[in-house]
Amino acid sequence: MNDLVINLKTKPDISKPQWDQRTYYGRVRHFFTLTNPLTLFSSETRQEKCREIxxxxxxxxxxxxxxxxxxxxxxxxxxxxxxxDSGEKMFFLGRMSAQMPGNMLINGMLLSLYRTFPGVVFSHWINQSFNAVVNYTNRSGNVKTSNERLLLSYLCATGGAMSAALALNAMVKNNHGLAARLVPFAAIALANAINIPMMRSNEITDGMELKDENDNLVGRSRKMAVLSIAQVTMSRIAMAMPYMVMTPIIMNRITRTAYYRTRLWMQKYSEIPIQTVLAGIGLYFTTPLCCALFPQKSAIEVTKLEPASQNEIFSRADAPEVVFYNKGL
Structure with a gap:
């Protein structure tokens, strides 16, 4: 691997990831690299050098x-x-490499501040603000979304998460066990089901970009937009499930130990740091593992698209038989 590229007869194809994306293992290796938090600390000079290369x-x-x-x-x-798709530098908080450190802190709050009204409102507002940035940054293609639609998506997701959390808290208000600790996960799952489709709703109305093998735009498809958004939503919920469910189970077990109950300082100060660390450990693995559930870039035969998209593509003189699309993350 230290061979000079210039001397190779068959040079690496960097239009594709380094590992085979047709296999889950290959996608996992790719996303462990893509979601590496250390890339956030790379210098502007280093980033520009890599872009130039x-x-x-x-x-x-x-x-x-x-x-x-x-x-x-x-x-x-x-x-x-x-x-x-666009080649533009992504806002650092919206990059997938920011998922682990960002969500680690946020989920520590979600899992610890779920009992009070101010805690629910504040933690879910912070979480949905972060999610909105991530969803917009990782949208598919060169999609432009109006400010009005972005604001509506943000308000609906934030309102949905808060409403779900408050309603579920009211149902388990006298329960200080595991059921109450699982409320944040239920609220997050609902919020993801609202936030992602709304944030990318213009892809459903206008269609997702379809490109040929030379990366030329040849058409759009609403069908692929719906499928891609559903896959991203499923991945995000699956991403949250292990640490948002296992962390409350572990914390619930810790609070029942004699060591915890006999130490007031631990009861007062330990919950947020313990759950934050557990969430961080979970996120380090679930982020790449769940991003890899579905290929980011996929191919589909034009004949399997909806009739309007087929007509748009086949009307071209150089109409391809297979097109490619980026589902987003």
Whole structure:
């Protein structure tokens, strides 16, 4: 892997991830790289250098000092920092590499501040604000969403999460056991089911971008937009399930121990840090494992699209038989 790229007869194809995306294992390896929190701390100079390496390589401009390892490392940082369709640098809090540290802190609050009205409102407001940034940053294609639609999506998701949490809290208000601790997960699942479809609703109305093998836009499909949004929603809920369910179970067990009950300082100060650390450990694994459930970029035969999309594509002189789309993350 330290071979010089310029000397290779068959050069690496960086239009695709380093690992086979047709297999779950290959997608997991790719997303462990993509969601690596350490990429957030890379310098502007390093990011720009990697962008230059990748863009030049795509144009056939290859440094005579560039090794295969350096190429793939540059591609990994480029993928973690720049949007795969637009090529624009993503806001750092919206990158998938920010999922673990960002959600670790937020979920520590969600799991610890679920008993009071101010705690529910504040923690779910912070969570949905973060989710809105992530969902918008990782939307599919060069999609432009109006400010009005963004605000409506944000308000509906935040209101839905708060309403669900408050209603469920009222149902289990006299229960200080596991049922009450699982309220944040139920609220988050509902919020994801609202936030993601609404944030990307223009893809449903206008259609998702479809491209040929040369990355040229050839059409749009509402059918693929609905499928992609459903897959992303399922992935996000699955991503939250292990740590949002297992952490309350573990914490509920800890609070029943004699050691915990006989130490007032632990009862007062330990809940947030313990649950934050447990959420962070869970997120480190669930983020790439659940992002990999479905391929990010997929191919579909044009004949399997809805009639309107087929007509749009087949009306072209160079109509492809297979098109590709990015489902988003």
């Amino acid at each position: 990748v863009t030049n390589y795509r144009k056939g401009i290859i440094s005579d000092q560039l090794t295969v390892n350096e190429l793939w490392r540059a591609k990994a940082l480029y993928d973690a920092t720049y949007h795969p």
